[in-house]
Structure formats: structure tokens, C-alpha cells
Amino acid sequence: MAGTLKFSPDDRYNAFITTCREAPFGDGALGGTAIAVKDNISTAGIRTTCASRILESYVPPYDAHVVGLLRREGAAIVGKTNMDEFGMGTTTETSAFGPTRNPVDPERVPGGSSGGSAAAVAAGLVPMALGTDTGGSIRCPAAFCGIVGLKPTYGRVSRYGLIAYANSLEQIGPMARTVEDVSRLMSVIAKYDFHDSTMLDRPYDHRPTADIAGLRVGVPEEYFGEGVDPRVAETVRDAIGVLEGLGASTVPVSIPGMRHALAAYYVICTSEASSNLARFDGVRYGPAVDTRKTWHEAYQDLRQELFGKEVRRRIMLGTFALSAGYAGRYYAKAQVARRNIKEDFERAFREVDIIAGPTMPTVAFRLGEKTDPLSMYLSDILTVPANLAGVPAISVPCGRVDGLPVGFQLMGRQFEDERVVDAAFAYEQEVRR
């Protein structure tokens, strides 16, 4: 039954950049369900800003593939959610539209960069939302806000219409309060798209089952070491204990490439970003560039004014990492490190079915707590490996530390998203009882 969903939420956490007061919907698997979409995913006729002033008034003439799929299944797209500008952040504080607050504790960040989607779900404004995950941007806010978020296998969900930050790392994925809803949303968005050449035709069509007897769970020492809050580590070990109680066995594994992971990740994502974000010059879209100046001058002024500082910093870092004389030391080495990490995962997955650990090394930061870029980057250490290896990873809530949610991260083999969903589902069902 098609119709219009009235949507006027009490957005006290600043989860949305744009809301659609009257959202049309149709019939289908998501008929009439309110869905929030991260504001870096193109929606025809609804402005798509990436939380940047440079796209403040940009209205895409086309839908991202996943948005088309949502509409086809009858979903009501009720708004576009706040995020770190272009996805570049771990807290949703770099948005040009102001930070999003964490519904669990409004003095805390919701995590990022899909902080608006996580907050909208956690605050009960929508049952489900789409996020995107380049180095943890779905799992981190899911962990910080106490909800479930899945980063699918690279190549399982179309990136067509996702405004690129780091093409080789990122995926669109589902966020919801329960594993079951994450799985439902995943079933809708994971369908082949001709436009995305990096995709395989491996649709996700799965109902989660809680039977994990015999599942071999790898526990990498690197996920419980230095920099990880011991209370977070303990909470996650308890969660692993729950899986064992359900008939899973645990196996110690090692990802030695982890020591290079964060550096490799930041070199690769900033390199790709420096190229992806070069097109924002105020000519074809965005606030008009001053055509009276010569082009370098005009571009430089516009990009200084309309990009936030973190975006400019990452563009410059990537420009440097690719530049003559440095590409060999940074970009090329990062690619080797990435391959090594991928092989580490492949090796580990010959012995285990799932790798488990914390999603984030700590609970949610206070707003404004992280001021130094490097210390912010370091908090991504446990999420970036899955992006570098292209494997699926889910974050499911597993208790609290200081009253704040802790995320339990489960990673699987490529294209075994179903298995990580099942493991998360088994855990969730067990602790919910």
C-alpha cells in the first residue's frame, strides 16, 4: 500500500542534516518503513551534502543504486543523516552542520563518521539507517551508540552513488537496533549493480540463525593489547565466553600486519581522497566558483573557504603521499602492507571461521576531547584491518563500561557476511534472554 509517511522528529541530537517531512513509500519488503540515509549517499531530488559546505546546495540528478533498491522495496526515505565531513572523522564533529550528540550521553560523541545514522537509530527516530564504512565508520558509531552495524564484504554492496572518500576501502552498510533488522536491510541493499565494476554478483538473502555450535572463533592478541582500555577488553572477552557457551570454540590467532595497518590505511585513504575530492571546484556543482579569477586562484580560494580543516589536512596528506619522490615510500609501501594484512587474515581464516575482538579500543569520547589529529586516527586501529582486507565485520553491543556501550566486533571471510550476522545474532539472542 503506497502512501506518504509524515516525519517530524525531535532531532535533539542533531542526527539529521535534511529531513523529509512527507516521505513517499510503497509496497515491498520495507513497505512503509522509515529509513535514514547517510548524507554521502546520493538521493535524486534530495540534497546530498557530505556534511560539507562545498556541497551545501547539491541536489543529485540520480539515485545511488542502494537508494533505488530501498525505494523499490517500499521504504520511506525520511532524511539524510549527519556525518563527519566527507566521512573523514571518528566522532561526527567535523560536520559543517554541527556535531551530532550521542543519545546515550549527550556530552559524548556518537562516533563517526556515520554518527547521524547511529544516533537516529539509537534515539528511536528510525528503526534502520544506512551508513558507510571506510575505516570503521559504521562499526564505531554503532559501538558508541549501542546499536548494531555491519560493514559488508568489499564488493557486496554497490558503491554507485556513494560520494567517494576512499574507493578501495569503503562500503555502504546497514545499521539498526537488532541484528535481525541489520540483516533485513542488508537483504535489500546487497544486490548486483552493473555500474560498480568492483562488485561481484553475490546477493545477500539470509535470515539469521542462532545455531553456532562448532563455530571456530579466532581471538587475535593484537586486538587486546596496548591502547585498548582493559575494561573494554574484559567486556569483549566475556562476550567471547558467551559464544563458547553456545558451542563455539576459541583459537588464538595473530595478525602481525596490524602494526602497519593504521599507517597503511591512512596513506591509502588520504591518497584516494586527495584525488576524489579534487573535483569539488565549484564549476559543475556546489557554490559557484568566482569565474573572474584565474582558475588555480579561484579553486584555491573556494576550496580553502568551503572545505573544513580535517578535509583539507587529509587531502594534503594524500597529495603528499602520492607526490613525486614520496609515492614509493608511502603509497607503494602501504599497498604492500595492505596485501600482507589481507594474507594474515586469509591465513587466520584457514583455522577459524570468525575473528572476534573489540570494535573500538575505548568507549565514546567526550565532545571536543580529541583535538590532535594523530590521536584521533589511532582510535581506528581495530576497525581499519577489515577494510584493508575487504572482509565483512559487524559490531554488536556487548555491555557497558562507565555506563557507555561497548561494541563486540566479529569479522568473517570474504563474502561470508551471513556467518558474521549469524554469530552476532546468536550472541544477541543469548544475552537478551
Add this chain to the structure above:
Amino acid sequence: MKTIVGLEIHVQLATTTKLFCGCSTDYRDDEPNTHCCPICLGLPGALPRLNRKAVEYGLRVAKALDMEVPEDSEFARKNYFYPDLPKAYQVTQYDKPLAVAGTVEIEDDEGHEKIVRITRVHLEEDPGRLVHVAGGSKYSLVDYNRSGIPLLEIVTEPDMRSPQEARRFLNKLRTILEYLGVFDGDREGSLRVDANISLEGSQRVEVKNISSYKGVEKALTFEVTRQKNLLRRGQTVTRETRHFMEGRGITTSARSKEEEHDYRYFPEPDLRPLRVAEWVAAIDLPELPVARKNRFMQQYGISLNHARTLTGDPKLADFYEEVAGVDPVLAATWVSDTLLGELNYRDMSIAAVPPGRIAELLGLLRSETITDKAGVQVLREMLDACAAGKPCEMPAAIVKREGLGKATGGEFTPIVQAVIAANPQAVEDYRIGKKGALNFLVGQVMKETRGRADPRELGRIVSGCIETGGV
């Protein structure tokens, strides 16, 4: 002082759609920004999808130039800012091109065969087109219709030794590309050239973006002179990039910051690698220019020059083969000497000429129904009609209408007699052995008969009349 020339040629491949999206490439007569989609406009979030045909065309060229196709090939981003480049990077190929190490055979300045080595060929996307507003305007206008048209970049070794060799190389390359059916040379801007030129022992100069064949020879000739003059005056040639000003036939320095490029190439993460080396074996090449030229000489018994001219353009060669049946040697002469000249004069393409009509005309000439001179007149009438878009009349009809049929001897006897009677002095001169006098008399008769008579036959009739005292 040895001149050293190397070329980079950008060829628009004649695919139906663009390199990475389904927009039509047939944009030349259309409004600006009407052949665009999110992909070729570089809208945020759009992703490229590679046109298989462009890869096939590239491989066809690779095979024809006897190139090696590496196992792995991939696309890369070349990052630079320019208002015609919608994504601020060009998707091209960098360290893994489609094919490497080929050859093209040309004639050097002494007429000997020589080899120009091809370094590599790779695929890339054309940028949009900038229109500079006249009248010193402060901005430029961009049309993205051209954005994403597939280009094949062909890079040569510095193997050419003169501007003329460079021109011959380009002609040869163009012919090969047309034979392969991957390129339409009639489209404006479909072939653009960057030329590197140096005098032995001096710095190299790059002349950018020359957009015609003739332009290449002109630009290079200008550069040779300019560089030689510099050296003669004891100055040195600076290593630099120069622009060719087509209208003025000169090159000017492009000294600016944009010269120090750092393109920050890296593999295009939105496309997957190519592994197409094994496709090459299955490619069926058409008969290429050299083979066709040799066959023409053998099969039709025509001269090297005619064969070379006729095979210089596949459409012309096809045309010739359609009309050769009547009398191959006669046809070769008429097509390459007469018809081509008349077409050039009218700026017409061979495609506009109906071969059937030309075959009929050749039939009339062979049966000596009309003279060569009348033949030219019939040809001109037909071409004028074609050029005006009118139906092309049958040659026989034109002959009849214009009364161009070759007159028989008896028909002009009265005219001959009248001319002899009117020119006693010339008759006298002929009698005392002045050969020029006969030509004069024949000319007078020709004038009267409006070219319908064969001059040699007329000569016999006139001399016969005078000698037999037929006056």
C-alpha cells in the same frame, strides 16, 4: 644537424558510446552538455564502466602495428586541475599500457623504406571542450559533450628525421587506422598530436595539441627553423613546452606554472585490471595498406604510384575496386588522376560519388564513344549534381543532352575544310614543315567541335586534307 622527431598521437576511437558510460559519441552537431550523464560529468558518486569495444579497437591497432600485448594492463588516474577535466583527474593508463613495442613502415626523405618504432599505445578518456569567449572575456565556457570520448594514445620513438617524415608517418598511421575501421578521420578534432622535436645535441621541445596533419608539418618546420636560428646566433634551445598557433603557423612558449606537473598517478580503484593478451590471436585484421597496394599492382597491373594513391584511403580503394572491372588501368588513371583532383576542388568526399555512374563513364571512354576531354566534362557535371545533392544523371544521358558524343571523321570534314580555307598562312607553314602549324589548325577544329573529336584523329584528318589538296 640532425633533426629528431617523436610523436604522441591522440586518436578518437569510433565507438558508438563513450569510454566509461553509455552516452553517444556523436555529439558534433549538438547543443553543448546534451551528451552527458553523471559519469562523464564527474558527478559525485558516479562510477566508470569500461566499453569493451574500445579495448577491442585498441587491440586491433596493437596487432596491426605488430605490438606486444602484456599479460596485465590497468587504468590509472592522472591528477591535475583544468576546467575541462570534470573529475580533476583523467582516467588513462600509466605503467601498464594496453600494448608496447610496435612498428610502422614509412618512406624516408630519399624514398627508402624505414621503420618508425612505436613505444606504446594506451586508452584514456578525452576531457571536455573549453570555449574561450571572444572579446577578452574573463571566463571560459565548458561543454562536456566530448568528456569521456575514448582516445587511443599512440607514442612513437624519436625515429623521424624531418617534418616531412613526420607527416608521412601520420598519413600512414591514419590510413592504417581507417583500414582497421577504428577511426573516422573525417570528424573534426579526431586526431591530435603532441610532437617532440630536437636538433641533435640540443634540448628537446614539446609542441602541444596540434589538431591537423598539415599542422604537424608546419609546426615542426617552424620549430626546426626557430631552433636552428637560435643556435646560429650562439643561443641555446630551452627545454620547454610550446603551443602551436594554427592560424599564424608559429609556436609560442607555454611558460607557466602548469609546466611543472606532478600527476600523482595511481591505479584507478573504480576499475578492475585488464587481462586481454589472449584476445589478440582471435582478431582478424583486414587487408592492410601495404598488402592491398601490392595486390593492386599484381591483380590490376597498375603502377606503383597509382596503387599507392588508391590504397591511401580505404574508401577510395574500395571505390576503385568497384569500378576497375571495365579496364583496371584506365580506371586507375581516371580515379587517381582525374576524379581525385575534381573531388579536392569541390571539397567532396569519395563517399558522395556513385561508383556505378563512374563505371558507366569508364565504359564510354573505353569504347571511345567519347573523348577524354568530353569525359572530364561529363564527370564535372555529375560531381556538380552530387555536390548539390541532386540525383546523378547517367553519363550517357549527359553525353546525349550536351551532344558530346565523339564525332566520326566524316562529320567534321566540312569544319576541317572551312578551317583550312580560313587559315591559308598556317596551311602554308605546315607545307614547309612547321609542325606547330598543324597543332594550331587542329586546335581551331577542336574549338569548333567543342572537344567532341579526338585530337589525334583530327590531326590525321587535317594533314590528310592538306596533303590530298582537298581544299
Add this chain to the structure above:
Amino acid sequence: MVTESDIEHIAELADIGISRDEVPEFTTQFNAILDYFEVLDTVQGESAPAAGIINVFREDEPRPCLPQEAALANAGSTEDGFIKAPRVM
């Protein structure tokens, strides 16, 4: 170590304006980050040839283009169907 003039050069290359008082801040941050990146010097091995999905194509079949209004809709300024851009000299 990068210097302030390196930072200015990188900003230029990236076509990103940077104000004079930002230069020291960016330089310090860059150096901290690049110190951390030094760990990449210890990476062992060579880059392997690309694996995974290869030869992804579309057929040479036309698809509809955007109408001109849609192509121009987001442009800051247009003229006679063209998009206005800064001058190139």
C-alpha cells in the same frame, strides 16, 4: 621531516588555499603523522600483481543522457548551455 615550504607546495599541488597562520600548525601535525608513518619503512615484500576480478566491461550500446537542464542544474553559473568556469591563461 617536512618544512613549512613543503606544506605550501603541497597545498599548491592540491589546489587548496592555506592561510599563513595555518602553515606552522599543519607542518607540526604533518610531521607527527609522518613520524607515525615511518613504520611503513619496515614493511617487507613487493607489491604483487593485481588479483581478483578482472576484465569488467559494458557493451558499446547507447544509454540515455541527462537532459541539458539536469546536466546544468547544479552548476553555479551557465551561459547558452555551457557551464561557466574560471579563465585559463
